[in-house]
Amino acid sequence: MLSYRIAIDIGGTFTDYVAMDEETGEITVTKASSTPKNFADGVMEAIEKGGILLEDARYIVHGSTIVINALTERKGAKTALITTKGFRDVLEIGRANRTDLYNYYYTKPRPFVPRMYRFSEHFF
Structure with a gap:
């Protein structure tokens, strides 16, 4: 059943x-x-x-x-991020994320993957 x-x-x-x-x-x-x-x-x-x-x-x-x-909570193993060439910083830039547009004191959150662990490669 x-x-x-x-x-x-x-x-x-x-x-x-x-x-x-x-x-x-x-x-x-x-x-x-x-x-x-x-x-x-x-x-x-x-x-x-x-x-x-x-x-x-x-x-x-x-x-x-x-x-x-x-x-x-920023716990767990260190992580790397591999992106298509030219997009290494795309998640940190976050153009679509305007959480508090008119707040002069707004600070973006720290990225989950530090820049030194982000790689931009050409895969073709």
């Missing part, structure tokens, strides 16, 4: 689980602790807590806010 849609998101603290029965509209929500040493453990715990067998799922989607959290 494939009637469930399941969504799972791994966050820094919790792994969230939401399931919807497509026939009845009933929604099941639960969460488990995230397990950084093996994130699959937290996912499996959330699935068990949800109480719906995976073979009854028509659709399963998985997401993760871990990377977003690592970027915004």
Whole structure:
């Protein structure tokens, strides 16, 4: 009876689980602790807590806010960025980002990838 849609998101603290029965509209929500040493453990715990067998799922989607959290908190490994020739600074320039146009005291945020780790190459 494939009637469930399941969504799972791994966050820094919790792994969230939401399931919807497509026939009845009933929604099941639960969460488990995230397990950084093996994130699959937290996912499996959330699935068990949800109480719906995976073979009854028509659709399963998985997401993760871990990377977003690592970027915004500036944690994790040093990262390099390789761009097409001439676009090394395009993300830092950010012409489309006018978050506070009339604020004279506005300061752009520090780039996630420092310039010394940004490379512009011709790939053709």
